Amino acid sequence: MDGNGRIGRLLIPLYLASHGLLAKPSLYLSDFFERNRASYYDALMQVWVSNDLIHWVRFFLSGVASATKEREVFRQILVLRSELGQTAVGIGKRATTARQALNFLYRRSVIEASDLERALEVTTPTANTLIRTLMEKEILEEITGQQRGRVYAFNRYLKLFLS
Numbered sequence: 001m002d003g004n005g006r007i008g009r010l011l012i013p014l015y016l017a018s019h020g021l022l023a024k025p026s027l028y029l030s031d032f033f034e035r036n037r038a039s040y041y042d043a044l045m046q047v048w049v050s051n052d053l054i055h056w057v058r059f060f061l062s063g064v065a066s067a068t069k070e071r072e073v074f075r076q077i078l079v080l081r082s083e084l085g086q087t088a089v090g091i092g093k094r095a096t097t098a099r100q101a102l103n104f105l106y107r108r109s110v111i112e113a114s115d116l117e118r119a120l121e122v123t124t125p126t127a128n129t130l131i132r133t134l135m136e137k138e139i140l141e142e143i144t145g146q147q148r149g150r151v152y153a154f155n156r157y158l159k160l161f162l163s
Contacts, residue, residue, distance in 0.1 A: 009033065026071070032063040076160050081106070087137050094133060097122065101130055102139070109154040110143075 013025035033040045036059075043059040046052040081102075088098040097120060104119045105111070116127040131152060134140040140152040 027067050029063045029067055032066045073160050091133060097130055105154040109158050111152050
């Protein structure tokens, strides 16, 4: 409530960077602490009540591991965006529409053709042609196995969050 936690979480990466443990102060722990709020308060209370610093250090290191993994996922997303941006350029006359479709897929990774029609404001044939092109480039994958009501997934992107 008083902001001391936020200041402390800001100082941690600065301290680690100043001691050469981080190349730059890019360790973001607040998200981990927020998602694990009860454990965060429990770990702080253990230090306050029982002087159990080991419990706090273990919790903190779990946060560091989580933040490190999230940073790696973000790096992989940037690599994928760069790679697929180049792929979109190679599509030719549909490159602009393909880039728009990719931007949509990063926000909504499981779609139907009608979703693409609405999002890009294109016709049904254009959306279907674009989907076929994205499937040929192995960007989209049809996941229902049906002839009608097909659903497509941007699996390369989704898999980044599952590893």
